[in-house]
Amino acid sequence: MRRWAETASDVAATTRTSEKVARLGAYLRALDDASLRVACVFLTGRPFPASDPRTVGTGWAAVQAAVERAAEVGPGAFGAAYDRSSDPGRATHELLVQRDARRVARGEGGGGGVEHGPRARAGGLEAGGIEPGGGVAGPGADNQPRGGVAGPGAGNQPRGADAGSEADNQPRGADAGPEADNQPGGPGPGPTLPEVQAAFAEMVAARRPAARIDRLVALLDRLDPLGAMYVVKVLSGDLRIGLRGGLLEAAIAAAFGRPLEDVQRAMMASGDVGEVAVLAREDRLAEARPALFRPLLPMLASPAGDAAEIADRLGPPLWAEDKYDGIRAQLHKLGSDVRIFSRDLHDITGQFPEVADAARAMPWDGILDGELLAMEEGRILPFARLQNRLGRTAPGPEVLAAVPAGYVVFDAIALSEGEPAPRDVRSLSVAGSVSREVRPLLGLPLAERRTRLESLALPDRIILGRLEHPVSAVELDAAFDAARSRGNEGLVVKDPASGYTPGRRGLAWLKLKKALATLDCVVVGVEVGHGKRHGVLSDYTFAVRDDRPGREGQLVTVGKAYSGLTDREIAEMTRWFEAHTLRRMGRYRLVEPTVVVEVAFDRVQPSARHASGFAMRFPRIARLRPDKQPSEADSLSAVAALAR
DNA sequence: GTTACACTTGGTC
């Protein structure tokens, strides 16, 4: 684990992708198979392969508790350290380094933990200089303002410099050399990669949060600060070393001298980088082929600005499919065996039993790509309805009746019917055995795949996606309007000659969505960003004017947004908000409600989250409106009208 | 002991 952590630090130390790939390739080459598997998986920022459904169940709160215990500090210390770096891994590193320094100062060799009293309830508000915000502000934690953010409060003076710690580099381990002496868990090199993963597996098995925290503390105790930092990074799913799937594939190819294409192809079929790396070393990449009941990553579409751009890029033969607002799903079938997989390769068959049942009756075998929707008597229901079904592992009869699901198919990845596939395309296997008739269609042009798809008789609940053939940007616009009028999101326009490339966001599929609506809102609160946005106020909570009788003039929040501004604009706004902070509340601050921004969003939906009673889907700052006064911001009734 | 609620986590767009 130590070498892995050092390599990760090396990779983080450069922004040049070629250098990242080279450093990583050299490291991977030297590993044995077991370590190689785990090393690659960890490099994707996850504890287990993508196709592995296990989750460790340690989010921000659990990590906080475990690190505070391992570092022998009181509650709140992790939050405070987090506020200094906005990175849970770095916060861990900092606290453990301090712990080791204390031990050295006390002249301890290695030794047992020091007992400190039972932790007070986290989240209790800690008074004091920099209020750490305790457990409330982790990434993903709901920390939104709820009440009316109306009037300006007492004007607390914004304090001095906070932006000071800018230059701190990623902690590096390389300089330290072997430091086996100071290891709390006893002497020795620390746990190996497989041992760390085994510890993660134990955390999964422990089930109860308290037990998971215990295991995590035990693991952290066996690691040096750098290793602990990366364990926390892996657990929080965020490596932040500028390397993910794409570059990792390149590193694997470089490590073992295989063509990048071969590695990519193997990845498409596998969903397990570690396995692919081992195959790459042994020159067995060709063995990773699509197989029934082993999900492939879905092919993705690139966003497009307008019809003209699409017509320009794809040229005359345009295939425009309706873009349905549901969840992406891949359906595998062999005989009466049916499995449905989500976009991230998890088995969600149990969540959609009626769809699986419908598919079971079909006379074909193979793999289909499509979208799961809430559907009632052929009518497509809005996404919000479908959300009631999502994550429901075993929906009861009431739920099934209230939100019936259906499946819209738009592609065939493998099928048992149709003409024989080209000779070089081999049959799909199931658990190693070859099933005679099911062939992958990945390499065939979309037009061909669609023909085969259309030859299938489909049952109730499973319908074919709508396809049109506009020949110009004008017709494309008309098709778009028609799709919108059918209640769909827009279009996905495809090149009929293109093959199916799993997991890739190529330019063969372009999606066209409605131009976003916008509202002028007043910024009422700001927050410190995370990761590289640490040190700037990058996250804005904004509000509209309440125009309900008796509340005129109040501001009610409608959303939060972080993106849309350039780094330069964020820096400027940071300076301004620093000087116009009304009150600091941990990471959150109330600011003078004077800045007007134009916020773009996909749609407005009813919400219990914001004081306005509405929230935005995909909010984004479209632009600053320095020309506007807060009194010119849009009103609550305007929002309500948009929610319709 | 039972029930209700809050918090945490993970996963969808």
Place this chain on the structure above:
DNA sequence: ATCGGACGAATTCGG
């Protein structure tokens, strides 16, 4: 989901 930023390869421009 979305967006901005960064890198590197491909393409165009300037001499």
Place this chain on the structure above:
DNA sequence: CCGAATTCGTCCGATGACCAAGTGTAAC
């Protein structure tokens, strides 16, 4: 025709709102 400048493709990181399940705790 070659090197410099620009464009394009692709990747990475940071972040929104919603919902359900499972634990843990408080209230009865």
